[in-house]
Amino acid sequence: MRSSNPVFSRRGFSRDNGYAGFNTAPQAGGAAVGTQGNPYAQPQAGNPYAQNPYAQQDLQQGAPPQAPATTGRMTIDDVVLRTGSTLGVLIVTAALAWALLPIDDANINRSYGIGIGAALIGMVLAFVQSFKRKASPALILAYAAFEGVFLGVLSNIVDNRIADGAAMQAVIGTMAVFAGVLVAYKAGWIRVNRRFYGFVMAAALGFVLLMMVNLLFAVFGGGDGLGFRSGPLGVVFGVVGILLGACFLALDFKQVEDGVAYGAPKEEAWLAAFGLTLTLVWIYMEFLRIIAILNSSD
8 A cells, every 4th residue: 555644755565565555456357356345455466475375265255364474474563663663762852852952042043943954854864765665764763863853842942932731732632633543443433445545645635735835925925824824724724634644544554454464574564653653743743733823822
């Protein structure tokens, strides 16, 4: 599956990697194998378990194949461990930036400049990883480190200069969205299929384009641009951003589920961790923005 974040495009368990995806094209002379009831099922020829008789039987019955007991395949524990490591690096660097980069009147410009520089480096690293065919743990952890510096500086500024306790509120909000989407996904209330994927991608594209237009107007016209990221309209777009983040969490969960079911290599767990981290950072920043807007208008 090729899942994308509202900020960065990233490579997931895609067709060219040979794992479960949105490709349900029929094989020559017949219908796609294993696609009934599973919009993510690959044709038999593209599935790494096609040579496994048990997996082949599962595919013919339209059910995701069960990964065999082998240490070379990704598991949920692998994803949890890599995601925990990535988020751990991000949290540690954010805490260090909060503590070591002061935001008083004499130092705020320097600290903010360091934060913006870290954000740009993190963005470049994220793009590089997104276009690599294989996961690079070093790149992913480096992205988390630089992104943590940026978030630490930004959160400190908002928390101490705009809204006391904003950072903790944003963290709680992000955790609540993550838990809510996970429960809804596991309960089957969210059905991730082709239609869902297409809707989310179209909505995300429109959202990002609007934000880019708003940024251009702000840069060349001054002020808040078109007002999409400030005032009441900014709150509305912030809520839309959080909802989009929640939708991408559902896509991330489906990506992990398919990767485990179709026997993705163990190193693919780093891609899952990368995707989840991107999405959680997106949601956190939208919460932080909303809190800042609401408090700055008091």
